[in-house]
Amino acid sequence: MTTVTAQPAKGDTQAAQQRRMLREMLLIRRFEEKAAEAYALGKIGGFCHLYIGQEAVAVGVSAALEPTDYVIASYREHGQALVRGISPRAVMAELFGKSTGCSGGKGGSMHLFDVEKRFMGGHGIVGGHLPLATGLAFAIKYRGGDEVCACFFGEAAVNIGAFHEALNMASVWKLPVIFLCENNRYGMGTAFERVAAVTDVVEHACSYDIAGEVVNGMDVLDVQAATQRAVQRARKGGHPTLLEVRTYRYMGHSMSDPLHGVYRTKDEVEEQKKKDPIAQLFQRLRQDGAIDQAGYDALEAEAKAEVEDAVTFADESPDPAPEELTTHVLAD
Numbered sequence: 001m002t003t004v005t006a007q008p009a010k011g012d013t014q015a016a017q018q019r020r021m022l023r024e025m026l027l028i029r030r031f032e033e034k035a036a037e038a039y040a041l042g043k044i045g046g047f048c049h050l051y052i053g054q055e056a057v058a059v060g061v062s063a064a065l066e067p068t069d070y071v072i073a074s075y076r077e078h079g080q081a082l083v084r085g086i087s088p089r090a091v092m093a094e095l096f097g098k099s100t101g102c103s104g105g106k107g108g109s110m111h112l113f114d115v116e117k118r119f120m121g122g123h124g125i126v127g128g129h130l131p132l133a134t135g136l137a138f139a140i141k142y143r144g145g146d147e148v149c150a151c152f153f154g155e156a157a158v159n160i161g162a163f164h165e166a167l168n169m170a171s172v173w174k175l176p177v178i179f180l181c182e183n184n185r186y187g188m189g190t191a192f193e194r195v196a197a198v199t200d201v202v203e204h205a206c207s208y209d210i211a212g213e214v215v216n217g218m219d220v221l222d223v224q225a226a227t228q229r230a231v232q233r234a235r236k237g238g239h240p241t242l243l244e245v246r247t248y249r250y251m252g253h254s255m256s257d258p259l260h261g262v263y264r265t266k267d268e269v270e271e272q273k274k275k276d277p278i279a280q281l282f283q284r285l286r287q288d289g290a291i292d293q294a295g296y297d298a299l300e301a302e303a304k305a306e307v308e309d310a311v312t313f314a315d316e317s318p319d320p321a322p323e324e325l326t327t328h329v330l331a332d
C-alpha cells in the first residue's frame with residue numbers, strides 16, 4: 001500500500017490538495033487509535049505519546065514543504081513521520097519493536113527516523129533537538145542548498161536553554177529553519193497554562209530578528225498558510241521563523257497518563273473537541289462542494305485499511321536479530 005502525502009503533487013487543484021490533507025489527518029487519527037489499542041494489548045513497549053487532536057499541525061506544515069526539506073521532531077512524532085511519507089507499516093513495526101520498523105525496531109515510538117525521507121527523528125530530550133535543527137539548517141546554507149528545516153517541539157521546551165541558543169544562532173547566521181512550537185497547553189501533566197508565556201517568547205524571539213507568528217493549530221489551512229510564509233522567508237534569504245501553533249491533545253500525555261489526568265477536566269477536553277481539525281476541514285470542503293459524505297467515508301475506509309494492513313505487517317514481522325543489538329546502522 002502506498003501512502004498519499006499532503007505534499008502538493010503536480011497539477012493538484014486546491015480542492016484535491018485539501019482532500020489529501022483531510023485523508024492525511026484521518027490516517028494519523030486512525031493510526032493513533034490503533035496504536036493505543038496495540039499498547040493496551042502489550043504489543044508496544046516503552047513510552048508512547050499520541051498525537052490525537054494535533055493532526056492539523058503536522059499535515060498543514062507538511063503541505064507547505066517539499067519532499068527535499070528536512071523535518072526533525074520531539075517524541076510525539078508519529079503524525080509527522082507518517083505525513084512525511086514513512087509508511088504506516090514501517091512506523092507501526094517500529095512501535096512494535098520489529099526489525100522492519102523505520103529504525104530497525106531499536107528506536108521505538110520516540111525515535112522514528114528515515115534519512116531518505118529527510119526525517120531526522122524522533123527525540124526524547126525536551127528541547128534537545130532544537131540545536132540539531134539549527135545545525136541542519138547550517139548544513140543547508142553551507143552547501144548552498146535551498147531546502148528548509150522544519151523543527152517541531154512542545155511549548156515546555158521554551159524553558160530550556162538550548163531553545164534560546166538554537167534560535168539565537170539561527171538568527172545570527174540567517175539560517176533556513178522554521179521552529180514550530182506546538183502549544184498544546186500542557187507539558188507532562190503539569191497544570192500550567194502556558195499560552196501567555198509562550199506568546200511572550202514569540203515576541204522575545206522577534207526582538208532578536210526571528211519572524212514570529214501565532215497560528216490556529218486546529219485549522220489545517222491556517223497552519224499551511226503560516227508555514228508557506230515561513231518557507232518563503234527561509235528559501236529567499238535564510239530568514240528563520242518561530243511559529244507558535246496553538247493546538248490541543250485529546251489523550252493523556254502518554255499511554256501511562258490517564259485521559260484527563262488531575263490537571264484538566266473532562267469538560268475542557270470535550271469543549272476543545274468542538275474545534276476538531278478533521279471535522280472543520282470536512283465541513284469546509286463539503287460547503288465548497290469539494291466532497292460529500294460518501295467521499296469522506298471512502299477516505300476514512302482507505303485510512304482504516306491502511307492502518308489494519310500496518311498492524312498485520314508489524315505483527316508478522318520478526319524481532320531484530322540478537323547480533324544487531326550493538327549495531328547502530330540500519331542494514332540495507
Ligand SMILES: Cc1ncc(C[n+]2csc(CCOP(=O)(O)OP(=O)(O)O)c2C)c(N)n1
Pocket residue numbers: 076124125126127153154155156157184186187188253
Ligand atoms: C530535558 C528533559 N527534561 C524533562 C523531560 C521529561 N519530560 C518528558 S515530556 C515532558 C513535557 C514536555 O511537554 P511539551 O514540550 O509541552 O510537549 P508535549 O508533551 O505537550 O507534546 C517532560 C518534562 C525530558 N524528556 N527531557
Ligand SMILES: [Mg+2]
Pocket residue numbers: 154155156182183184185186187188
Ligand atoms: Mg505541551
